[in-house]
Amino acid sequence: MKVRIIGAGAAGCFCAANLVGMLKEKGVRAGRDVRIEVLERGYRPMVKLLHTGGGRCNLTNTFESTGWPQFKGRPTAKGLAMPSGRELAAVYPRGYRLMSRLLGEFGPAETMTWFEKRGVLLKVEEGGRVFPISDDAAEIVRTIRDGMQGVDLICKNEIDSIDPDGADFTIVTTGGGPGMQILWNLDIEKEAALPSLFAFKLSDTADGGKSRLCSLAGISAQASIAIAGTGFRSEGAVLITDSGISGPAVLKLSSHAARHLADKSYHAGVLVNWMNMSEAESIQTLEKLKQDNPARLIVNAHPQALPSRLWEHLCTKAGIKPAQRWGESGNAGIRRLAAVLCNDSYMLSGRSRSKEEFVTCGGVAACAVDPRTLECKKIPGLYFAGEILDIDAVTGGFNLQAAWSGAYAVAKAVSEAISAR
Ligand SMILES: Cc1cc2nc3c(=O)[nH]c(=O)nc-3n(C[C@H](O)[C@H](O)[C@H](O)COP(=O)(O)OP(=O)(O)OC[C@H]3O[C@@H](n4cnc5c(N)ncnc54)[C@H](O)[C@@H]3O)c2cc1C
DSSP, rough: OOEEOOOOHHHHHHHHHHHHHHHHHHTOTTTBEEEEEESSSSTTTTTHHGGGGGGTOEEEOOOOOTTEEETTTOOOOSSOOOOOOOHHHHTTBSHHHHHHHHHHSSSSHHHHHHHHTTTOOOOGGGGEEETTTOOOOHHHHHHHHHOTTTTTEEEEEOOOOOOGSSSSEEOOOOOOGGGGGGGGTOOSSSSEEEEEEEEEEEETTTSBBBBBGGGGGOEEEEEEEEEESSSEEEEEEEEEEEEESSSSHHHHHHHHHHHHHHTTTTOEEEETTTTOOOHHHHHHHHHHHHHTTTBGGGGGSSSTTSSSSHHHHHHHHOOTTTTSBGGGOOHHHHHHHHHHOOOOEEEEEEEEEEESSEEEEEEOGGGGGGGTTTBBSTTTTEOOOGHHHEEEOOSSSHHHHHHEEEEHHHHHHHHHHHHHH
16 A cells, blocks of 8 residues: 655645554554655755744744633643634634644644654744754654654655656645645636735835835834735834835734735735824824923933834834924924824835745635545545645644644544554
8 A cells, every 4th residue: 555745844744644643553563554745846855944044943832812811821632612713814814713623633732742742842932933942953854754753754855746647545645835746637616826925015105116114124023014005004013124124013014914915916005003002192292292392302201112213213204303302393294293103104116035934825625625634525535734725824833733633634544544444
């Protein structure tokens, strides 16, 4: 009997390692009773995994932001309350229904236990992000590789199209981007492949050229950002770059608005609220500043959360002379300043690749697979896992969790099918 896995990335290798373990428990030996081959177009397996989380591998998340009940800082065990579909949609803009099913079987707690059982010590960082204590993605790669005993890993072997007759079970885990080209001749439901988790290139509405904000590259501030005229918005750290903005809030917004922005050819109005409050509240805050600091220069007395250079830039944009004293500012100036602080407006002129993370949304549609086994409904014996499925998430370890959960579901289904034969 032969199992062919196409793509030796996170999902493909995790699937192979689990399949080996599950078959062993049933008395079936990989390499002896079943041939498991993993075909990889690159020179080595799991190269991308090695670079995840800036080389530290943010392998999962405690899902605390989704309201998943926590026990000692971990999601509670399988079978207990899980986040609702709506809560999961906040982190999985696409594929949350399928993820809800897959997480119920192999969620973050199971992922953490899987690696810990194999000797990997884990830690939880801000935002529920889980990393190996070693801060070394190579430890995660080695641990998965160790589980692939008896598997034939064949590198430098690019597969052009899927031939389900080439093996008893074919598992496609070729990932996003170019990895989705393999689907070209497959007559199943697919969603258009589009980038997600990207930084924004901006131009000022005023001059239409490169945004003057970019002269502040490297500065970051907490802000809320929105796509003008839509309900897409997010909050968090915004990092000014030399071509626009990036940082967690921007990546999250790019994820939720990925399809909308692609439809608009990445041209849309972007509104930044640097105060994270309404314009009326901002006016009150500025009036209080004026009241408390009448003799100080406006440039020197500003809301604490705003870095000085950004404050100076926004004052100039509002037509306020930074060298003016607070006591000399009039109501009209304060209103103008509040309007700029709360509705700082730019034009999105394109996207740039985030150095942190980058995923593809789209791929095999959820309706094309059995939600329990990820087997293709139209082609029995063909399975999908990982980014090739139309599942993608915001940053924080959720994308790798989707790879682990899907790979586990496929390994379980294939091992059961093999032992039933
Ligand atoms: C820089 C960066 C950092 C990231 N950091 C994180 C993070 O910290 N946490 C997180 O959750 N997510 C992170 N992600 C996202 C995460 O890496 C992906 O979601 C995950 O790798 C998807 O796993 P996969 O197995 O589906 O695809 P991949 O890991 O991309 O693996 C696909 C494999 O298939 C191979 N392949 C493709 N086409 C073919 C073919 N035709 N024939 C043979 N082989 C083929 C590829 O060479 C590759 O090895 C990051 C992404 C990037 C780019």
